[in-house]
Structure formats: C-alpha cells, structure tokens
Amino acid sequence: MKYNRAFNRSCTQLRNFEIIRNFTSQAVGSVFIKAGDTYVLCTATIVENVPDFMKKQKDCGWVTAEYSMLPAATHIRSNRESVYGKQTGRSHEIQRFIGRSIRSMFDLSLLGSRTIHFDCDVIQADGGTRCASITGACIAAFDAVSYLIDNGFINKNPIFNYIAAVSVGKVGDKLLLDMDYTEDCNCDVDMNVVMDAKGRFVEIQATGEKSLFSMNDMNDMIVLAQEGISKLINLQKECFS
C-alpha cells in the first residue's frame, strides 16, 4: 500500500534541496538551504574569544549554535522569542543538538582561541528544520574555515569531514524519509540522524511518544537515513565544485 506524499514523492525520496552559498556577504559563511518549503539561513561568524569554561585549555577554540524561527515561518504566526523574553524549550533543545553535531566536525585544538557561531534562522518551516540547519551549517563551516586559512589565522584545517542530517518517520508500518510538517505531526516514531560521509553516526535521536518501537524498526529507519544522508553529502560536495 502506497503512502500519499505531497508532490508525489515516494517514501524513500528526499525533498528538493537547494543550497545557496554566500547568501549574504558580511558573515564568513552564509548558506541558504531549501528543503522543500523549509528554508533556513545558516551563517558562520567568528569571535576572537572563547567561553569561560574553555579558557583553561590553551589555544583551543569553541563552536556553538543558536537556532530560532522567524515569527512568520509557520502557518500560524508564532510569538517572537525576544518579545516573549526568552527562547522556547524547543529552540534550546534544537540548538544544543545542532551545536553538538557541528562541533563533532572540528578538532577544536586546531582552531585557536576563537569561537565560531553558527546561527540557524528558520525563514520558513515545513518540517525537518533541525536537519536542514545541520546540513546547511556544515557548508558554512567549510567556508568559515577557508576564511581562517586564507587569511593566515590558522595553518592546519580543523575540519575532519562532511556531515548531514535527515529525519525518518514511521507511520503505521510505513517508513518515510525526510518528513514534511504534516507527516511529522502524524508519525508514530520520529528519528533524526546525523552522519558523516563514511556512514558513521554523529547523533541519533529517536522518539516513540505515540508508539513504542522495536530494534528492527530502528535498524530499518537507520538504513533509510543512511541513504538520504549519502545523497545530501553529495549535494554538499557539489557546492564546492
């Protein structure tokens, strides 16, 4: 039995992705990524400073992320977090997830005593915003590092490899790759996977809030995620060719 997806997509098919480098010119990395109707602007900016907890590790850098949605990013306008006075718990959770993932790309001891900030601002949200943020921020990371090397701030490349992220969901007995918002709301199990180019895991988060899941479910979902991520990393590599 076929699951009907928007735009006639098959269950194992990614949405249309578009990755625009240098969307703005003042940030050292600035990537506008479209995953279907999900649009995220991922910028990298450098501050010549590290947080207090990193200061004891001499010459070591730091990498961190912030995530936010514009109020009009969703069908129903959401409150602006700065007006409300604080970030939502959801934003906190997501930006910590993005931060850990992007940090895994780096050998911080090669970065020097500086911080790269990754700002992932969701311009329009149709599901999968945290995954698009990571996939886009990875490109911005490469551009930020090129800037540091080209301008003589660092000598050795602190980045190991490409990473990308994708969601997989289970609805009934169907698995869906790269869910949009409607699919995400209706799925029984929801998994976000971050991997590198060699298929190694950076992060896995799977939640069965509506329905528990078995080891087999998980293995099937991971296989599907792996295929999607492999395609996304190819798209990333094309940005630099």
Added chain:
Amino acid sequence: MKYNRAFNRSCTQLRNFEIIRNFTSQAVGSVFIKAGDTYVLCTATIVENVPDFMKKQKDCGWVTAEYSMLPAATHIRSNRESVYGKQTGRSHEIQRFIGRSIRSMFDLSLLGSRTIHFDCDVIQADGGTRCASITGACIAAFDAVSYLIDNGFINKNPIFNYIAAVSVGKVGDKLLLDMDYTEDCNCDVDMNVVMDAKGRFVEIQATGEKSLFSMNDMNDMIVLAQEGISKLINLQKECFS
C-alpha cells in the same frame, strides 16, 4: 567637490533596489527587499484578534510591526535578542516607527476585528534598514489585503496609497541620499522620511546629534528625500505590473 560613495554612486542616487514578492509561501505577504547590501524580509500575517485597547472599537482592526536583526546581519556579530532576554531600545524605537508608518496606510475601520502583523527581519544590515523595512512592508500590506479581499474576509479595500521611506544625511555641506552604514556613521545630520505617492508626509525624523541644523538644511534634505521616494514608489508599482 564630489563626495566619494561606494560603487561610484552620486550623492543623489539611490542604491540598487530589488524587491522579491512571495519570497516565502506561508505568510500572506512576504517581501524580500534588497537596498544595496541591506536585505530585509518583510512578512505580513493575519491573526483574527485585536489587542485589548482596540476591543472597545467594534469591528475595527489593528496593524503592528516588529523589527529585529539576525545576529550575523552586521560585520561584528550582535547578540541574539531572545538569548539576551529582551529587545534592544533601538529595535523598540524602529519597530514603533515602522508600525506607525504602515498603520497610516490603513483605514482600520475597514479591516474587521483582526490584526495584521508586519515582521521586518534584517537578514543583512548596511544602513537604512528601517527605511527598507517600510518600503518592503508596504508591498506585503498590499498582498495581505488582496488575500483578505480574495477570500471574502473584507469587502472594501482599507488601503489608501503607497508609502515608501528613505534616509538623507548631511556630511559637511554635502547631502547624501540613501546612506549606507559607513555614511550613516559619519554624517552630521541624519533624517528618515516616509512619504506617500503624492509627496505628503507620513513621518519625519531628523536628528543632529553631532551638529545642529537650520531650516534651510531641512528643506534641502526633504526635497532630496522626495525625489528618492518617488523613485521607490515607482519600483513598488512595478512589482504588481
């Protein structure tokens, strides 16, 4: 004596403007406006509700604006207002300015008991962000009203006319139209003007923090602003042709 402006611009010349309608699809109005290196996303969203202070005026609507800069919009990364816990005084001042200007376009009694929110998010800042916000939000306002009319929510058009905004500065004895960030930092007198298509004023704000100015200065600056605004309103009209 000629004043050297970036890109060989003359003192009375606008920057290159680009206005993209329907930049996103979920907001009823969504305009991406570029004024040189200043990029602002202006969205209009509708909430079927009005603030408490408008509730006593039956069937009357409300129009309001919020303004914010993305952290990476400027050369030096600024703090995210939601992380800091509140909007800056500058954001407050600017969004009140935008709100008053856009509100002047509307006959609120024809809008019904609903609020149109204009969110002006600065994607990149190179001076003139409040003016670009108003010029862009004007287009989003037309699109929001078309949505309301096309879907039968209202019968009569509550919008009177086009409005647009531009800055004029005085440096020494030179007047500069549509200043970029560097010019803005160095000018003696700074004026922001909002006008309609007939050259009538919506708002004027002029400040001589570094150097007082005379009635003649002001008249000259207004004449220059008028020319710029007239060109901007032509650009706006082309969006709908």
Added chain:
Amino acid sequence: MKYNRAFNRSCTQLRNFEIIRNFTSQAVGSVFIKAGDTYVLCTATIVENVPDFMKKQKDCGWVTAEYSMLPAATHIRSNRESVYGKQTGRSHEIQRFIGRSIRSMFDLSLLGSRTIHFDCDVIQADGGTRCASITGACIAAFDAVSYLIDNGFINKNPIFNYIAAVSVGKVGDKLLLDMDYTEDCNCDVDMNVVMDAKGRFVEIQATGEKSLFSMNDMNDMIVLAQEGISKLINLQKECFS
C-alpha cells in the same frame, strides 16, 4: 473659528511652566519641572566610568538618559515597569530621544572619562512629558557641569548652549502649541521639536498616523514651535539669574 483649550489657553500659548532647581540635594543636578499638570523630575548624576563602546576614545565622556513614568502618573494606573520586568517600547523610544537631545549640548571630549546620567521620572503626566524632560534636563545639565568645574574635575565648559523642546499638533486646520494629553490623543499630526537658543534644530519628529501632512503644514508647525521654544529658553535663563 476658535479651538477651546483647557484654562482658556489660546492655540499659540504655552501652559504655565514652573522650574524648581535643587529639588533634591544628593544629585548634582535636580530639576522639578511643571508644564501645566505634567510634572517631571530631571536629575543629573555622575558616574566615573564610560560604556564599553566609548572606552577606545581616550578621555572622552558620555551622556545618557533614562525615562520612566510612576504608575500613578496617569489617570488610569499603569503597571510598574520593574514589576512587569522590562521597560515599554514607548519608554525606550522616549529615553533615546532625550538622550540624543541632551548629548547634542555637549562636547564629549571636554567631559573626561565619565558619564552623566539624566533620569527623567514623570511624577504626573498630562501630555508633553518628553518635551518637559528635555527642557528640565537642560537645566540639570548646567548644574552638573558647574559641579564638575567648581570641584576641579574639568577645566573647560563642555556645554555649548541651551536647548528646549515643545510639541505642536494639528487638529483639523488648527495648530496647537504645547498640547495636553486630551489634545494629543485627538490631533491628526503630532510634532516634537528640540531647538537651541539660536533657533537651530536638534531633533524633529513629526508623525501623521491619522492624517498625512504637507510641506506647508510642517513649515507652519515649525514656526509655532520656534516661538514656544524661544519662550522656554527665556524661562531657563531666568533660573540662573
């Protein structure tokens, strides 16, 4: 046709002003100003420190303002901003306006590495609070500077000249000088003007939220403002005679 104003005031007449210097004794400048039923306490205090963004300019000082209304200042009690947890957008906008205006009086390079804080606390509000704040703070500025000179902290007077502020409104085809709260609520165009003793502009803010206005309107309003400000500066000078 005559416009009926409270207390039989003519359209071009200021309210009764009273300016009390040294209202309190601990602040180096402390001015209680009454503009009809609008009462504002304007104090100047000195802190031997400048904000971070001024630290690179050696020996240069800073001037800043804060504005707030007491909860019982208005007919309907307003929330205390400290209980609500933040200043309103209106307070932000007004204190930035006051700060720019008072700053224009000073040659900051003659002030030494210190900050003068101007606190404008509205004890009772009946329209024109931002203008009364500026007119009162100007006197407090003179007193603060005298303190600095008399105690040998600075040698040269960093203040150029007197400044004062007044509002002008347009209701139908009538112009009103120095509006009270009721007039302010009902006017079509609202202008606040800050000028020095020689009739030069410090700030102009004019807003036609309810009705657009022409260049002629503006010129007429400015002439009326000029007359009012000239009288206010005479009142200021009498304080020191």
Added chain:
Amino acid sequence: MKYNRAFNRSCTQLRNFEIIRNFTSQAVGSVFIKAGDTYVLCTATIVENVPDFMKKQKDCGWVTAEYSMLPAATHIRSNRESVYGKQTGRSHEIQRFIGRSIRSMFDLSLLGSRTIHFDCDVIQADGGTRCASITGACIAAFDAVSYLIDNGFINKNPIFNYIAAVSVGKVGDKLLLDMDYTEDCNCDVDMNVVMDAKGRFVEIQATGEKSLFSMNDMNDMIVLAQEGISKLINLQKECFS
C-alpha cells in the same frame, strides 16, 4: 555621653517632617512626605478589580503596595530596576512590609470588589524610607477612602484608625529615634515599628545583624518608638484639620 547627630538633633528627637497632601491631582490620594532629607511620594489609586486569590470572597476588596527608589535618590546612583529587569530583594521585602501595614488599617469586606494600590516612590533617600512610606500612605489611604465615600462607591468607612511607623536603632549603649542613613549604617540593632494611635502594634521588625540584643534592649526601643509614633500621628491628624 551625648551622641552627635546631624542638625544637633537629640537622640530621642524626630527629624523635621513635612506632609503635603494632593501633591499630584490625578491619583485619588497623593501625599509627598519629607522626613529630613528622605522624600517619598505615596499615591493611592483604585482599580475596579481584585487579584485572583481574593475572587472567592465575594465583595471583598484588596490593598497592596509597591515600593521603588528613583535611581538618583541615593548619593551613588543605583540602577533603575526596570532596566535591570527586576525589583531587588530589598524592594520586595519593603513593599510587602508596607502592604501588610496599610492592609491592617482596612476592613477589606467594606471595600467592595476593588483594589487600592499604594505606590511609594522614594524621591530622595536618607534612611527611614519604609517608615516614611507607611506614614505617608496612611494619609493617602484616608483620601482614597474619602473619594470612594464621596462618590457613592461605598457607604461605610472601611478604615479603623491612623497608623505610623518609625525606626529606632541601638549604637553602643545609646538608642536613636528615627535614624538617618549614616546612623542606620552604623547601628548595632535596627528596629522598625508600626503602631496605631492607641499604641497597639501593627508590625515589629528588629534585627541584630551586627550584635545580638536583650529583652531589655527591645523594651527600651519600643518605648522610644511609641513616643515618636505618637508625634507622627499628631502630624497626620493636622493634615486634615
């Protein structure tokens, strides 16, 4: 051995008090009280509403207080609480103390379903601000109640009696009535007493942070407070004669 007090005051002497009723005209009670160099504006405003926790008690009113110091009230400028984003613990403690005291004057069941807000704003602080607040707010309470009776909102007077407050301190083996700021900083034991016209207690707070104290100390301090409060209540009564 005599203790040297400012202005040659004896140990058992109050400072000069001045109580000005109707200092402003928009609040139903508005009392400016001077206790030496301590100035407090105490206003009473009425809101036709009660807090949620009082809603189950039908037709019962509420009385509450807020306390704040203007930034320039003290010799060293203090931060504005609304800019800092919250009230200090000291303000919280004091306004709760004032609120309980003023509430004790009222039979809330005779007030109807409304709240009287007492705002005590310290214009200048030289010790004893919480006591001056209570002594002044008591007068504002009488004026607020007169307003309610005169306008037919209530029929029976909900106020029982006058109350006033004073501080007593112990320095070495000396007792000081009505301490100013310098005395307050240097005393070993600090007591604030609120009493009614018949010498009954409303509140006692005594603290021996620097030095413990005996039952005898306390009794002596209370006797001294009683004398001071009796004089203050006479001053209050003169306001209405």
Added chain:
Amino acid sequence: MKYNRAFNRSCTQLRNFEIIRNFTSQAVGSVFIKAGDTYVLCTATIVENVPDFMKKQKDCGWVTAEYSMLPAATHIRSNRESVYGKQTGRSHEIQRFIGRSIRSMFDLSLLGSRTIHFDCDVIQADGGTRCASITGACIAAFDAVSYLIDNGFINKNPIFNYIAAVSVGKVGDKLLLDMDYTEDCNCDVDMNVVMDAKGRFVEIQATGEKSLFSMNDMNDMIVLAQEGISKLINLQKECFS
C-alpha cells in the same frame, strides 16, 4: 583490559539503586530515587486543567515534566535558575526528554481533562540524572494514577506499562553501563535509552561529540542498556510488592 570504576563496579554493573515511595505526603506521587550518589526527588501532582493546545481534544489529559538541579547538587555550586532568571538550555532539553518519555506511558484520552506534572528535582548529581528522573517518575506515575482511580476521578487505568532509563557510554573500546559523572565527562560516545518492560524503545539519544560511532557500536550499547533496564524494571516492580 579492565576499566577501573568507582566501588569496584564491573563495566556492565548498575550502581546501587534505592527507591523510596511516599517520600513526602502532599504530592500524590513522591519518589526519592538514589542511583549511587545521584539523588532525585520525583513528584507527581495533579492540576484540573490542560494547556491551551490540548483544549480542543475533549476529555483528553496532559502529562508534562520539569527538571531542575539544586544549586548545591554538584561539587561546584551552580547558580539557582530562578535567581539567574531562566532555566538553562540543559534543563530545557532534559525536561522535554523526561516529559516525552513519561507521556509515552499514558493513554491521554483516559486521563480526563487534567494535567499530571512530574517535577524531577536533583538533590545530588553524580551523572545519570535524566535517567534516574525517568525511572523514578515512572513509579510516581503509578501512584498518581492509583490516586485518581481510588478517588473515583477515572475508571480505566490510562497507564500501559513500566518504563525505565539508563545511560551507556563508550570509552576507547570499552562499554560502560550507568555512568557516573566522571565517566560521563570522559566518554567518547554517550547514549541514553528509555525502554519498557518488553524491551521496546521509548527514546534513544546517542551522541558522539568527541568520536563518531558505528552501527556495531550502537547495537552493542543497546544490548547493554537492555540488560540494565530490565533490572531497573524489576526494582520498580518490587516497590509495589
């Protein structure tokens, strides 16, 4: 090669667990859980209300969690979140994790229009606080539901099954079950697993911030987690025997 763990624990051994029901008497569920030196108080309280987003689903309940650490829970005192003015991102992330997990135990449609709050307050932290919170809150959930059934608020038991949580870490090529704080800081891969009594997954979160990991790693870690959770669920069941 053996890995040296505190208290001579083997790599696959849980810490000593102690679960005390009814630790306090006012909450309907109150469980004090000790996992080695990690102590968490998990309480369940019932509010006869649901959040706005659940109101459209008639008679449906809600389950939510809050998590916080006491300032002295860690070796170095941490700031109290209420003094700082907001919860940390870490607290947000963890309480969302706990909330989703406990929610998975419930058929919300059988709960009636009420909310069960699970408050997980860490009395002492030595690693694994989020897992101990879930394991303890599961017991509190049973007690809360018994209260609802025993008092006739609901008829059918809305809880499906027991759940428990445990951490597994990878250090070099060693896997460690139920890590303490020191182990958690030093591990390469960190996984938190929530399962039910039948070995089905509720949540998996695995992060390789310091070192990526393979599918084999993950499978081995899950097997180890499964053994631990099975023992924890036996401990839970003993609480009711």
Added chain:
Amino acid sequence: MKYNRAFNRSCTQLRNFEIIRNFTSQAVGSVFIKAGDTYVLCTATIVENVPDFMKKQKDCGWVTAEYSMLPAATHIRSNRESVYGKQTGRSHEIQRFIGRSIRSMFDLSLLGSRTIHFDCDVIQADGGTRCASITGACIAAFDAVSYLIDNGFINKNPIFNYIAAVSVGKVGDKLLLDMDYTEDCNCDVDMNVVMDAKGRFVEIQATGEKSLFSMNDMNDMIVLAQEGISKLINLQKECFS
C-alpha cells in the same frame, strides 16, 4: 479552653523534629531537617570569592542565603520560579531574613575572602519553613566551618554560638508555639523569633495583619518562643554528640 491541634499537640509543644546531618555528600554542610511535615534541605557550599561590596574589606568573608520551595512542596502545586522567570517577593523576603540570621553567627573577618552560600530548599511545606531553614542552616554552618578548619583554610573559628528560630501565633486569646500551615493561615498575630543559646535576640518579626496586638501579647509570645528555641538548640547540640 483547649485549642485542638493536629496530633494532639499542646499549645506550647514543638512539633516532632528530626535533623539529619550529611544528607548529601558533595556540599560541605548538608542538613535535612523535618519539623512535623515541613521538610527543608539546608546546604552550605563555599565559593572562593566575595561579592563586590565586600571587596574593599580585605580578607573579610561573606555569608548569604537563598530560599526556594519545590513546586510540589505544597498541597496545590505552585509554579516553579525559574519557569516563571523570577523569585517571588515572598522568597526574597524569607531568604533575606535567613541570610541576616545566619550572618549574625559569624565573625566575617575570620572567614577569609570567601563566601558561604546557604541554600534552603523546601521539600515539603507545612508552615514554619523559614524557621526550620534557620535551625537547619545553623548545623550546616558548623559543618562548613569544621571543613574550613580541618583543611587548614582558616585557623580561628568564626562562629560564636548556636541560633535557632521558631514561630509563635496568637489565635483569639490563645498562643500557639511552632504553628503548622493551617494554624498559620488562621492566626491573628504571627511572630517569628530567632535567638541564640543565651536567649539573646537575633531577629524578631511580628505582624498583626488581621488584628493589632499589645505589648503584653508580645511579651507572652516571646517567652513562649524562648522556651521553644531553648529546646531546639538542645536538639542541635545532640547532632554533634
């Protein structure tokens, strides 16, 4: 006429007290105190730093307290202060009261340039939480000081004596020692007393919000408090025997 108290307590009888030292192991002082159904965890932690206002007094330490209730401490769940965004006025008032009391135990000049933080977290509240906090924190203070002496951080004991606190209430013409929550809600006069082992006062706070009280009332209440405190200090001393 006898007053009926829970558990058949007489009017002059304390509740059952239990004091557990070393409840947790990471804080240098950790006391769990039970006063009937009121449970408070009082911890002492040391930070090698003093607040700014103490920095000018060389080698002088500081002692401070924070107080909070867990959300489920009361019969009706209260909001978590960190979620609400700030501490309540009640928490502020109480923690200042605790801080002053514990500070009176210390000769701060013997503490060295460090701060001892006393965190009083109410695990369950049934009246008298501030008094139980002080009685428990006193024990934690002794343990913190022993730690400092035993580890050679200080040479001389900075603590003078034991202190303890108890409440006394007046209901009609009855006096009640150590009130529980129900008694506290219904009493006419409420007094909290802090004393040392020799019967000297540290703090007295008495409030007659519902009914004024005489000097005789106060004396009787103090005598009763003295008896209770004397017993509590015996319990404290037993902790160390």
